[in-house]
Amino acid sequence: MGCDGGTIPKRHELVKGPKKVEKVDKDAELVAQWNYCTLSQEILRRPIVACELGRLYNKDAVIEFLLDKSSEKALGKAASHIKSIKNVTELRLSDNPAWEGDKGNTKGDKHDDLQRARFICPVVGLEMNGRHRFCFLRCCGCVFSERALKEIKAEVCHTCGAAFQEDDVVVLNGTKEDVETLKGRMEERRLRAKLEKKAKKPKAAESVSKPGVSEEFPGPSKTKTGKPEEASLDSREKKAGSAPRSAAANGSSSGKVGKPLGGPPKRSIADSEESEAYKSLFTTHSSAKRSKEESAHWVTHTSYCF
Template sequence: MGNDGGSIPKRSELVKEAAKALTTAQIKEAQTEHQEYAWSTDPLTRKPLARPVVSDAAGVLYNKDSIIEFLLKDDEDAEKAEMKKVGGVKDSELGTFGDRVKGLKDVVEVKFEIEEKDGGEVQKTLGEKWKCPITGERLGPGSKAVYVVPCGHAFAGSVVKEVAERACLACNEPYAENDIIPILPTAATDIARLNLRMKTLKEKSLTHALKKAPGSKKKRKHGDASAAENGTAKPTLSDEDKKAKKEAAAKSTTTANDGIKNSATASLTRKVLEEQEERNKKRKMAQNDNVNSLFNKKEHKASAGNSADYMTRGFSIGKK
């Protein structure tokens, strides 16, 4: 308050100044804090990362049991909706967590090599550390680490760049250059490359793990129209061609079954056999006693006594 004899407010207390832009040091400090959190904590459950660890198409790390728990929840569950909001990177180019992860095929298990512990108290409190199996460099905040799809082995980024042959150094499984996924990327070029990879895989009906996406068979049926436009679709037969094809198939089956090569003779023979079989059925029905017992061959005549009316009943007219 002011002008009440108690205190006089200053200009700094009455006028709000515009927020100052963050300095380079402050931006780096914020990125370091975010990297330390992302390398040690699962963004879905806020629990420490523990093997098995998986990653989505954006390079974000999760606990595998957290992903399974998320997928098992109902879509109407409030906790699942909250997980979608806080799940990892929210970059507009890479989409939200709910868009990236819709099943276990959308994540890849990252296989880290564990750094050996000395058994000291400090090592126990910090938990397990990961390192590159080739250089021995620690993989964590501040390091440019990558993993390879589909095997999931993690290395230092410099090691993969220096290797000319595109084969995993741990399991010798081949991979494409586009399948090198940076872990928790911060550079704009890495984010743009991951975004382009996600769009390419979606067009090919593939998931992040390079497996068939659910519902890809249905899309193929709808894709026949586009295939026809490109000239790759199979030519369709007309009604006359289909009819001729059926007649040829019938002729071939008749020849195979009856051993008759002439189609006219074969069709006539087939008709005769059908008529003969029909006559045999009728003859058997006529000879069957059980069927004959259902029908009474005697003529039924109504008795005169029952049919007489009340005037003539019990009275007989004499003859002249």
């Protein structure tokens, strides 16, 4: 049966050759990377975050993934390296004033320009559509083109002024070589954080196991809150008051009255050069030294009624 009626079959109809490799449309691939979330495959909307490998996500999709880590999700492998919300950075994106979105194509009779992007570089003005390499800083989350880094070399961010290092620069949707480099940096960073965390634990255990150290060196709650000058003055007064007491105690024990430690020797008023009227006011004057018969009664205090 077949081949009747004057039909002539051709070679490609009779011989089956190898299938042609289907090529991915580059424009469609760029649109999927730069306009859709890697985890949920939904359109990117603020707040937008990026992981340490340079992939773009919706923040709510990342939070849902961290709360529900079920094995049924097929797209969970794209975010398997995200262990907590600290592993992603919220991006500060600059809007493109020439982007209209879907407002101009409500009827479906207008051509959508896939080269037009929602965000641009705030320094150079390039559109973030995948045709140009873009990067962000882990320290602040600012996004700008790689050309801005090369043309304007600085150690601070071009938009917010935050200081950054070379390890803080992460390429967005980079090549396989870029992803491998970023993966190595991510592993080194996490290993360093684990070692620092382990080093802190023995120190905390030693401080708990040795309570005597804290008693010898009291903290701010046990120390005196007074001023250092007041404390020094009080200590000097105590030392000055204790010195004459100790001298008096030594003199009484030996039965001899010792001389004062400091100060000039006392002089009697009788030996002074003052007038006699002034000297008579004191009991050491000769007029005050009377016999019992000449002295007045104690009721009439110094009445001098003889």
